[in-house]
């Protein structure tokens with residue numbers, strides 16, 4: 326079954342993962358800029374990362390017939406340093422015209438601090454000025470519910486950005502309803518320990534429907550699974566959900582949201 | 593039951609048949625984990641509830657059998673930071689522990 330994994334960090338994954346994803350039906354991925362597991366020592370570190378995301382990684386993906394798209398930002402875990410964030414933000418406009426760049430992401434909050442919020446607001450302003458889509462990372466675990474609300478408030482404060490152009494990722498049972506009610510798109514991340522299991526993601530789809538929602542693996546350098554999306558499809562099939570429902574959340578919905586960017590080829 | 597009644601396509605018996613063993617095992621893991629804390633070498637934790645994470649874990653188990661629905665949402669809310677104002681600074685903070693450090697212990 327063909328699918329899109331709309332959130333996965335392939336710079337941290339092997340070519341074997343690309344091969345297995347292609348075999349499982351993956352036709353396209355989108356890769357947001359994120360934390361590398363350590364703090365970069367300078368803006369130059371981000372410049373090189375953005376080159377990797379816009380030049381190297383699409384070529385790797387193409388070897389397996391997978392289309393590669395990306396999102397750029399300084400992630401919230403490195404956003405406490407306002408001077409660094411300012412320098413990195415200044416680098417982004419030069420990359421926004423690259424053919425695989427869909428917008429600004431994954432921006433958001435980590436510990437819900439004032440500096441993180443300031444850098445988030447600066448990213449939202451950049452997305453507004455450049456008419457870019459936004460992919461949002463919501464905080465982990467105990468910080469998620471509070472952070473999700475602060476993020477949605479910040480987008481709404483900007484005033485110019487339609488919620489239909491913002492995807493709020495990593496929703497769980499305690500945030501999904503708020504996000505949908507306020508008009509945003511939402512993503513469910515399938516992780517072995519934190520975030521959603523395939524079973525809980527299927528539960529959430531059953532409870533909240535299949536409009537403005539997708540699933541992703543967020544595979545990265547940590548405990549994660551680049552095949553989590555097709556595994557969730559198997560869970561849905563064994564409950565009696567149809568292939569049409571699966572296509573809706575893993576192909577049609579990503580195409581609808583991402584297709585708002587002129588650079589996404591929604592074939 | 594709630595607004596979500598009937599949203600899973602399986603019958604209730606099918607749900608139990610399909611998932612019981614997996615969740616029986618998870619409950620045993622939790623029980624053994626709590627035993628393991630008590631069998632650990634003595635330190636400032638006199639009772640597992642002295643740790644804010646375990647205090648919330650045990651509070652969350654009360655949600656399971658209170659006869660109300662939406663247990664997953666309510667368990668997540670037990671572990672969530674209930675405050676609304678941004679933190680003054682995240683300097684030196686990166687990760688999350690899975691439970692809110694301000695929760696009462698003991």
Ligand SMILES: [Zn+2]
Nearest residue numbers: 357359431543
């Ligand atoms: Zn991510």
